[in-house]
Amino acid sequence: MTSVALRSRAWKLLELVTTPLLPSDYLDLVSPLRAGADLRGRIEAIHPETGDAATVVIKPGRGWRGHVAGQYIRVGIDVDGVRLWRAYSVTSPTSRADGRITITVKAIPDGKVSNHLVRKARPGTVIHLDQATGEFVLPKTRPAKVLFLTAGSGITPAMGMLRDTRLADVVMIHSAPRKQDVIFRNDLHDLVADKALRLLELHTDTDGMLDVARLQDLVPDWAERETWACGPAGLLDAAEEHWARHGVSERLHTERFRPSVVVAGDGGEVTFGKTGKTVEADGATPLLDVGEGAGVLMPSGCRMGICFGCVTPLKSGAVRDLRTGEITEAENGVLVQTCVSAAAGPCELER
Amino acid sequence: MTAIDPTAHLTDEQIEELGRELDAIRDEVIASRGEKDAAYIRKVISVQRRLELTSRGILLFSIFPPAWLIGTAGLSVAKILENMEIGHNVLHGQWDWMRDPKIHSTTWEWDHVSPAEQWKHSHNQLHHTYTNVIGKDNDLGYGIMRVDEDQKWHPMHLGQPLWNFINACFFEYGIAAYDLELGKNLHKRRRNNPEFRARAKAVGRKIRKQVLKDYVIHPLLSGPSFLTTLAATFTANLVRNLWSHSVIMCGHFPEGVAVFERRSIKGETRGQWYLRQMMGSANISGSKAMHIMTGNLSHQIEHHLFPDLPSNRYAEVAVKVKALFEKYELDYVSGPLPKQVFSAWHKVFRLSLPNKKVKQTPKKTEKELVAA
Numbered sequence: 171m172t173s174v175a176l177r178s179r180a181w182k183l184l185e186l187v188t189t190p191l192l193p194s195d196y197l198d199l200v201s202p203l204r205a206g207a208d209l210r211g212r213i214e215a216i217h218p219e220t221g222d223a224a225t226v227v228i229k230p231g232r233g234w235r236g237h238v239a240g241q242y243i244r245v246g247i248d249v250d251g252v253r254l255w256r257a258y259s260v261t262s263p264t265s266r267a268d269g270r271i272t273i274t275v276k277a278i279p280d281g282k283v284s285n286h287l288v289r290k291a292r293p294g295t296v297i298h299l300d301q302a303t304g305e306f307v308l309p310k311t312r313p314a315k316v317l318f319l320t321a322g323s324g325i326t327p328a329m330g331m332l333r334d335t336r337l338a339d340v341v342m343i344h345s346a347p348r349k350q351d352v353i354f355r356n357d358l359h360d361l362v363a364d365k366a367l368r369l370l371e372l373h374t375d376t377d378g379m380l381d382v383a384r385l386q387d388l389v390p391d392w393a394e395r396e397t398w399a400c401g402p403a404g405l406l407d408a409a410e411e412h413w414a415r416h417g418v419s420e421r422l423h424t425e426r427f428r429p430s431v432v433v434a435g436d437g438g439e440v441t442f443g444k445t446g447k448t449v450e451a452d453g454a455t456p457l458l459d460v461g462e463g464a465g466v467l468m469p470s471g472c473r474m475g476i477c478f479g480c481v482t483p484l485k486s487g488a489v490r491d492l493r494t495g496e497i498t499e500a501e502n503g504v505l506v507q508t509c510v511s512a513a514a515g516p517c518e519l520e521r
Numbered sequence: 522m523t524a525i526d527p528t529a530h531l532t533d534e535q536i537e538e539l540g541r542e543l544d545a546i547r548d549e550v551i552a553s554r555g556e557k558d559a560a561y562i563r564k565v566i567s568v569q570r571r572l573e574l575t576s577r578g579i580l581l582f583s584i585f586p587p588a589w590l591i592g593t594a595g596l597s598v599a600k601i602l603e604n605m606e607i608g609h610n611v612l613h614g615q616w617d618w619m620r621d622p623k624i625h626s627t628t629w630e631w632d633h634v635s636p637a638e639q640w641k642h643s644h645n646q647l648h649h650t651y652t653n654v655i656g657k658d659n660d661l662g663y664g665i666m667r668v669d670e671d672q673k674w675h676p677m678h679l680g681q682p683l684w685n686f687i688n689a690c691f692f693e694y695g696i697a698a699y700d701l702e703l704g705k706n707l708h709k710r711r712r713n714n715p716e717f718r719a720r721a722k723a724v725g726r727k728i729r730k731q732v733l734k735d736y737v738i739h740p741l742l743s744g745p746s747f748l749t750t751l752a753a754t755f756t757a758n759l760v761r762n763l764w765s766h767s768v769i770m771c772g773h774f775p776e777g778v779a780v781f782e783r784r785s786i787k788g789e790t791r792g793q794w795y796l797r798q799m800m801g802s803a804n805i806s807g808s809k810a811m812h813i814m815t816g817n818l819s820h821q822i823e824h825h826l827f828p829d830l831p832s833n834r835y836a837e838v839a840v841k842v843k844a845l846f847e848k849y850e851l852d853y854v855s856g857p858l859p860k861q862v863f864s865a866w867h868k869v870f871r872l873s874l875p876n877k878k879v880k881q882t883p884k885k886t887e888k889e890l891v892a893a
Contacts, residue, residue, distance in 0.1 A: 186730070186733060186734060186738050187734065187738055187739070187742070188734075189730045189731070189733075189734050190630040190631060190632060190727075190730070190731075191570075191630075195570065195623075196570055196574060199567055199570055199571065248556070248559060248619070248621075250555040250556050251554065251555045251556045251557075251558055251559030251560075251618075251619055252559075252618060252619055252620055253619060253620040253621050254620070471642070471645065471646040471650075472645070472646050472649065472650040474650065474794070475829070476645070476649050476650065476828050476829060477614075477641070477645035477646040477649060477650065477828075478613065478614030478617065478626045478641070478645060478829065479641065479642065479645065479646050481614070481617070481626070481627060493544070493547075493548075494548055494551060496551075501620075503620060503622060504620065505617070505627065
């Protein structure tokens, strides 16, 4: 018998010992970062970057497979007892000797996770991680000329790349409201002093927003450069249009941070993803009734919100709890009680 | 025994007002649910797992009597915690709001022969929706006992003190049979129903795993302590069964708890539903440790009003609920465990005999709501 087969047989035996739990449920108590565990990380330090941004140093679990500069990870952290997941670019270089990774988080107004990470989280906290992913990376053969077009926290994936790779000819146009809002300002100026970067720093409070049409003046050879752009949707839309107009779209790479623009309304179009049915629902009819009315086989139970027999994954959009008025937005792994929830805008259920 | 409908003095408006006041209590807890509550359940789970591991470890040497005693006591407590404060409450969805897939009603499986999925249906859905409605809530005597004068007497009921004792000893198996509705389904016609067969198979699988773990694997791991470990796990299961049976009997069986007629819940409003939960449940008074060991089912009244609120919050909710009972001049049935257990057993004995042998209960009022 091979050692793999032997180990899997031993594990099966161990499962008999711990049933109905799994051996990992016990191992998680003492070693949450071990090999074979669900991927987690431990926050080791949190360094302030600006008034509202901080870099979080994470020791990833043994299952961490590494990242490519520019990629992001999804982080799951318990805020007020509720596990919430958000994506953040990795800002540490791949070559970091101690195996730690960093993410850099800017607290956005009303952002539950970002404010928690910047202002409340403490070293020692175990967080949940997904493997790094994303196409916003440098190609294997480094381009001769590079342009980074970034704004606000859009600097983070670019910084991940700058720290990881020394590029021959790289220009960065970075916008932030004021000087003190520029994340990594010292690091950027160190790179400039080191002649590793040419930096055009814009402070939008005084200089106004970057007009892409000015690009020709700022970086005359912009069209020859392989460009990575990351920032607010407005900037990226303008960039995509500009690059397209000049017929060089293939040189532009953009990364959009997931816009959290769920506008909770009253009723909306309900899609049942698995059956492919779509119906219009008002803001007072339980989704269970909406589904059954449309001929979708819905799990059901007490029909009054007490038995949890009707919980169904909410894939997108938002729903309102008819008892409390509380809004729940779709997120990975969020289940809603369809018998006491109504559509709060367009939404999709996994049925 | 009350001669009149204990809620007859309430107007429909008052009942709806009571419902709104209870909703407000619920909303308050929901709005304040947070980190402390999450830390509580994680702590209980961690303590329970450590206690179980340690006890099982000690039982490897159960051939030595002190090890047997300590290990058995520890395992009994661990099993009680696992079923009561953790399993029952997680399966109610009390902790679903944390969005932790490992502490969630859709993924949890417990140390019990009834598969979580089946138990959720018979308990969360049927029992909690139709609490104490004769003919709809099988928890009323679990289909093997007569626990109210309004239920028809049958000579079989003469033996119910014995059935109840046997049921207490093997409670988890009783529950599994109950979830399967064995009494109804063992008839020839129903036995071959594919849905029933699938459910029976799931129970069989679960029993096999549980028995293998407790009575084969762990004793084998103990080597020379095989027999003593076997006896220890059997004892721990027995202790857990007797304990949970007692606690659960105290929830709806003691004297002073009302049962309801099938027709009385037609068109029931939210206020009336709340009122039925209030009159149909009974509490156990005691210390904090007592509440934790009963899975906070010592706050059965509060649990029945708000089955999805985190169990650690029932104690604070109870103060407000009790005040409402007083305000609306209703009887809050509560007492220490021995008193409530005695009361429930007393009823089991009393109702094993036909009604004419005991003091006749009064005719039902117009609301068909009768205190048993």
